[in-house]
Amino acid sequence: MKGFKWKRTAALCIAGIMLFAGVLCGGGGVLVKAAGVSLSETAVTMAPATTKTLTLQGAAANKIKWTSSNKKVATVSSKGKITARSKGTAKIKAAYKKKKYTCTVSVVYGNYTTSDGMRYKDIKGSFGQSGRWYKKSINGKEYEYTSTDGSAIYFKVTGSKYVNVSFVAQVAAAIPYFSYSVDGGSMKRQLVTKNKLNLGNAKTHYVRLVIDSMSEQENRWAAEAGIGIGAITPVSADGAVAAIKPENATIAFFGDSITQGIRVLNKKLTPAGASTTNSYAWQCAKQLDLVPYFAGFGGSGIVQPGSFNNCINAIESNSAYHKAEKFDADVIVVEHGTNDVYTYGEIYVSEYKRVLNLLHQKHPNAKILAMIPFTQLHADEIRSAAAAYPKWCSVIETSSWRLSYTDGLHPNKSGAKTAGKNLAKKVASIRKVTLY
Secondary structure, eight states, X not given: XXXXXXXXXXHHXXXXXXHHHHHHBOGGGOBOOOOOOEESOSEEEEOTTOEEXXXXXXXXXXXXEEEEXXXXXXXXXXXXXXXXXXXXXXXXEEEETTEEEEEEEEEOOOEEEOTTSOEEEEESSSOEEESSOEEEEETTEEEEEEOSTTOEEEEEEESOSEEEEEEEEEOSSOOOEEEEEETTOOOEEEETTOOEEEOSSSSXXXXXXXEEEXXXXXXXXXXXXXXXXXXXXXXXXTOEEEEEEEOSOEEEEEESXXXXXXXXXXXXXXXXGOOGGGSHXXXXXXXXXXXXXXXXXXXOOSSOXXXXXXXXXXXXXXXXXXXXXXXXXXXXXXXXXXXXXXXXXXXXXXXXXXXXXXXXHHOTTSEEEEEOOTTXXXXXXXXXXXXXXXXXXXXXXXXXXXXXXXXXXXXXXXXXXXXXXXXXXXXXXXXXXXXX
């Protein structure tokens, strides 16, 4: 009887083991663990205006409720897609069957380089900027405002194929143009009245937007004719915009309509014929991977005020009522002389020296380049003025450049490109860097 009981007990044990194994085994007898519920990640680090998708493994996707503890930092869609919006920390929670699963999202600033050689860093705000900007109130709203072609803003977008830019143009002569590039690609040009930008798709993109041309006839000095920029708004509700700023060094240009890009596209003396992003200055900066700072105004000179004011005043002020902002420059190019047809000799040399000294005072570490006008006007006076400061000032000779022009005075696109490349070689030599 004892043997029978032992055999019966052993048989029951074996049967139980076989039954348990039958429940857990799949085809072919391979053991499969019982499925549990878990979040794909419990902690992630993201940069502003980027996305990441979480999954709650082992759960029915249509029964998960996703929430964010701080929507200013990061939002989450009904499918677990996180959109980073600003620097900070947020808890992303997935609720499922009375249980909550949490992922901590840290949004931190990062860095990125686009195909045009611009190195960007994330910053606070909706957009970064370079050039001659100041704050101005228009109809009760505050805008970043500029009276100068070539002033630029920078921002990053994700989750939206299109963005709208809030422009306000206070101009009298003609509608201005702006140009923009996506991820360092070629510039696209359109009127400020057409303020929708096409980014191509809803992935993360880096945008560089430049005020490309305002009319030379605008009163930028006393009337402060110019363009204001307010919000950058993604068309998609899920889209996000974040500010970025280039870390590349700056090359500043103080000049006239040639620096401004007047008639570089055609002979029209309107915004339709002008383009800062096709000027010799832009082409030079592009060759060197430098950020261009423009202070180019039609008809202006060392002495002549032109459409804005003379060079001394352009250095000091953005308008009759706003002082120029401080900025760091690695190189400064002075392109003046063509319009100074009433002042010559020692008086002109003295005025040119005043400009050079003021620039050196404001930018003591910058190399200052006195560029001979393409017309060669005042060449001897400019050489004389620059010779007084051999440690930080050099002359850029231009007589051998063989440029092509639209009207005999303003370089066309081809001529501006040639001038930009020639100038870039001189700048690279002075900065002791190699052009590729």
